[in-house]
Amino acid sequence: MTKKTTPIGAVAVIGGGITGVQASLDLADMGFRVYLLEKSPTIGGVMAQLDKTFPTNDCSMCILSPKLVDCARHENITLHTLVDVQSLEGEPGNFTLRAVQKPRYVDLEKCTSCGSCEDVCPVSLPNAFEYGLVKRKAIYKPFPQAIPNAYVIDKEGDGKHRGCVDCMRCVKECKSGAINHEQKPEELTLQVGAVILAAGSVPFDPVVKPEFGYRRYQNVMTSVEFERVLSASGPFQGKILRPSDQQHPTKIAWVHCVGSRDAAVNHEYCSAMCCMYTAKEAVIAKEHAADIEPTVFYIDVRSYGKDFDKYITRAKEQHNVRYVRSRISEITEDPTTKDLLITYEDDAGELKKERFHLVVLSVGLCGAGEQKHELLEKLGLQANEFGFLQTRLEEPVVIRPGVFAAGSLVEPQAIPESVMQASAAAANAAALLKDARGTLVTEKQYPPERDVSSEEPRIGVFVCHCGINIGGYVDVPAVVKATQALPNVIVVEPNVYTCSEDTQKKIVDAIRTHQLNRIIVAACTPRTHEPLFQKSLREAGLNPYLLEMTNIREQCSWVHMDEPLSATEKAKELIAMTVAKTRFLQPIQEAEIPVTQKALVIGGGIAGMTAALSLADQGYDTVLVEKESCLGGYLQKVYYTVDGLDVAAVLKQTVAQVQQHPRITVHTCAQVTSLKGYVGNYESEITTAQGTVSFAHGVVVVAVGADEYKPRSYHYGKNPRVLTQSELECWLSTCTSQDIQKTETFVMIQCVESRDDKRPYCSRICCMQAVKNALKIKELNPRAEVFILYRDLMTYGFKEKYYKQARENGVVFLQYDAEKKPEIEAKDRGNLIVKVHEPMLGELLKIPVDHLILSTGLQPNPDNPAIGKLLKVPVNDDGFFLEAHVKLRPVDFSTRGVFVAGNCHLPKFISESIYQGQAAAARAATILCQSTLKAEPNIACVDEELCSGCGVCLTVCPYNAIDRVTKESDGKSVSHASINEGLCQGCGTCVSACPSHAIQQRGFKDKQILPMIEEMCST
Amino acid sequence: MSEDKKEQKKEPFEPKIVGFLCNWCSYAGADLAGTSRIQYPPNIRIIRVMCSGSVDSMYILRALLEGADGVFVGGCHPGDCHYIDGNYKARRRMVLLQNILETLRLEKERVWLRWISASEGQKFADTMNEMTAAIKKLGPNPMAKHWDL
C-alpha cells in the first residue's frame, strides 16, 4: 500500500433496471453521490415491462414506479440515460470512468411530455418496449411512467425499419422548444470511488430454436411478449387476444425451459424464474378471462422460493392450471385456423397431439447479449462459459476491489435476489469509501411550507385507474363525478397511474394553480405508497400530513372483482369518508430524535457475521450475539461445496475477522433478553453466563438461522443405515477409504416430510446438497451406485450444470409423485429395500440399499416467534420471518430499524446468505448514517385545558412517554399530562383511555375519525 | 374481469359494517387479501388506525348510534401488537363495551374483535364472510330506526 488518499465519495452504477435503481437509492441514502448510467432512454429495465410479480400478484409497475420516481427526485442521484460506457481506469477509491452520452434530441429540462410531437410524427416503426406487437413513432416515450419523463427521437431505427426522417414537424409542433435535431454525442467523464455493474441480461430469442416455430407461426409468442399482452397499458389494453386474428384464445399452452437447460444453444443453466412467472402468467390470464384453459408443459417445477410451492398448488387447485410433465417434441401450425398443434409424450410414453389457440414460450435469460459483451470487454472483464459475469461464492458481489456486480448480469435470478445483491454491492462500496461518506452530497431542499391554518379546506382528489387494477372493476368516471359533489372538494382528477412521475408533477401543479391545501389520493394502500405522495406535497410547499389515501384497490377493486357495481359504490363511499376526515386534517411537525449509530446483530452464523463485518467496515460499532458457544451456525455442518469452496477455511477466516475487528464485540452463549425502544434508539439487555450487559443501538439485524429437520419416517433414528444429508456429508468427510469402498448402494429420497401439508415449503438447498453428496460419493468410490429419488429437481441457475455432471457420472435420478412416495421394507440384519413407483417406466422398482439418505430440508429456528415478539416483527405460517415486501424489500421489516438475513428468512445457500447479510447491513446503514431521524408523526398531544391530571394515561402508556407536570396557575398548582415526543410511538392507547378526551392522536383525532363514521352511516 | 359477471341480485338487507383495523397487522392482512385477490362481500368500510388499543369505545358506540349494523375491530395476535400490548387493552375494553351494549339492548354480536396478522389475508376474507353473514342474520340495527328522524 502506498500513501493513503481519501477516496472519492461517489459511485457509478451501470444499468438502470431494478438492481441498479436499488443500489443507487441505497448508496444515495447512505450519503454518497451516485451516477446512474443507463444505455436506453429510460430506467426501469425488464421489470417495467412485466405485468404482475409472483408470488403476491402485485402489479409490477405499481411497486416499481415509486422507486423510479425516487431515483429521479433524489438529490444525490444524477441520472444519465442513453449512455455507452467506454472505459474504466484507476484504482479502488479513485476511478475515472469514460462514457459517451448519446443525443436524445429532446431537452430534458424543457420537455413537458405533452405528446403533441408524437401526434405529428409521420414515421412509425415497431415499438420495442411492446416487443413489436404494436407500432410507435420515431419520437416517443418508452412507457407512460418512463424516467426521465421525456420524449426521445429514434434516429437509427431497428435495422429493418428506418427511424426519424428529419422532417422537422415535431420541432414546429413543440410549444416549449424542447426538440433539437442537431444534438451531438458528448463525452462524459466521471470521477468515482467505486463502480457497480448492474447491466442485467436479455431474454432468450427463440428464433434459433426452429422447432418452436417462433416468428414462423403468428400465434407463438414469448413469455415476455405475453407479459405485455396481460398488461393494461400493453398493446391490447389487458385484453387477452392472439396476434393472428386479434381473437380471444381459450386454450393456451406454456412451454417451459425455452433456451434454458439446453446444451444445443450453450445454455446449460436454468434461468431460475421461468417456472414461477409461467404459473403467474397462467393464473393472471385466467383472472382476466375465466374461460381460459391454461396448460403448462414442464420438466421440473422449480418452486424453490418463499411461498412458491403454495403458489403452484393454488395455480393447480384453484385456477385449474393443467401441468403436463413432458418435453414437447414439436409445434406445428394449422394453416387455416392458425391454431397450433403440440406433439408431446405423455406420462405413459405415448405420443399425443393437442390443439392450442396460442402458445407461449417461457424463455430464459441470456448472458450473451451483444451489448453486454461489449461492456465487459471495454471494462476488461471476463464472462463465464455462459456469458455471465460470475462472481465467487464467498464474495458474491465482488468482481475486483472497487468493482462490484449485482443482478442478472451475474446469474439468472428473480427480483428479490437482484435487489438483495444490489444492496449488498452498495454495502461493499460504502465500506470501501467510508472515509468519503457525505463529502459529495447535497441536501434536498423543499420550498418553505405554506401556512394553511387560516384557509378554508380546499381539497384535491386524485383517483387512480391503476391500469385495469382499479379501472377494470370500479367505474372511475362515476367515482370522479360523485366525488366532485362533496364539500370542499375543488378538483378531482382521474389518472391511469397516479404513482407515475407525470402525475406527481400534476399533483404539484394542481396544488399551486388551485391553491389546494389538502390532498387525497384514492389508489392503493398507504402502507406502500404514502411516502411517495407526501413528497409531492412537500415539493408543492404543503405539509406532507395534509395527505390522506383511500385504498380502493387492495380493499375494494381487488376483493370485489365479481361485483363491479358494489365495488364502485364502495369506492365512492370510501372516498367520501376520506373527504370527511381530510377536511379536518392539520399539519404535523415531527420531532427530531438522535440516532445511536451502533448496531445489534442477533445470530452468529454466516449471515449474521457478514452483516456485522459489513456494518463494522462501514464504521459502525456492532455487537454480535450468538446463542451457542461458538460462531459459525449451520456453516459448521457444511464440509464442502460442489464447486470446491474450502468451507472450513472461509468459516475460520470469517470468525477470525469478526473476532479481531475493533468495532465488533461478540457475545457467545448469549441471548437478547429484553429490547426496548424504537428505530434509532434501542436499548437491549444481553444475558450471558457472566451476567447481563445492556447495549444502546440504533438498528437490529436478525439472522438466527435454521437447522436441519430431523424426520420421523423411513426408520430414521432406528436404523443406523438411515441418515440425513448433513449426516451423510459428515460421514463422507470423515470416513476411511475402506468404509466407502465397502458401501455399494446409496439411495437418496428428496422432499422427506417436506413440501407436504405439514411443512408446505421447499427448502431450496436439499436438491443441490443431494447432487453434491452424490458427486462426492462417486469421487470417493466410482463403483458405488447412487440413486436420487426426487419430485422436482431444484438446481436453479448455474447449479444445473452439476445436475448434468452427476448424471454423466452415473448418478441415477428417478422421479416420484407426491402421491406415491417411496416406501421401505426392512430385511434382516437391518438391510433395507426401497420401493418406488417410477412414472416414466410405470413400474415399481425395488432397490436394496446400504445407506438410505433423507433430504429433509431446514426447519425454522423454534425461537423465531419469541424473537419476533421481542422485535415486533412478524413470522409467517411456516415459521420463517416475514419481510416487508417479498420482491422489493427482501431484508427490511415493516417495523423501521429491524432487518433480516440468512436462513431465518428462508433456507438458502452460503453465497445467498452472504449477500443478504451485506444487504441487511446496507439497509441498516441508511439509518445509521444519519445523526438524527424524524420521530413518529402520529404522536399524542395533550389539551392542557381539558386535562384534569388524573394520570390514567401514565399507567397505560407502553413507552413511559407521559409525565405528569405541575404548574402554578392563578396561585393554584394544577397538574396535567405531558408527552415526551421522542418516546411516544403513536399507538394511541392513551387517547382511548383518557376519560376527558384531553389527549388526541395527531392524524387520528376524534374530530377526524368521527366525521368518517358519520359520513359512512349517512349514506 | 373482461366479462362482467352479473351483479348478484341485491339482498333486501345489506348490512353496513365499520372496520377499525390496526395499521401493522389487520390492515396489512386486509391488503394481503387484496393482493391475493381473495373475494369477500363489499359491506365493510375500513378505517385505518395505528393500533387496536387506540379504538375508543366512543367510536364504536357512535357508529352504532349513527346506524351502522356492525363494527369490526381488528388487531394483531396477542403478544404481537406493534405497541407491545395495545390489543390486550382493546380486549379488556371490549368486555366493558359489551355490557353497555346490553343495557342499550343491542346484540353484542354486532361488535367483533378479531386478531388478524399481516400474513392472514385468507383469514381476513373468511372473517368478513362470516361477519357479514352473521349480521345479515341479526337484521338491521334497531337503533338506526330509533334515531332516524
Ligand code: FES
Ligand atoms: S398494532 Fe396491531 S393491535 Fe396494536
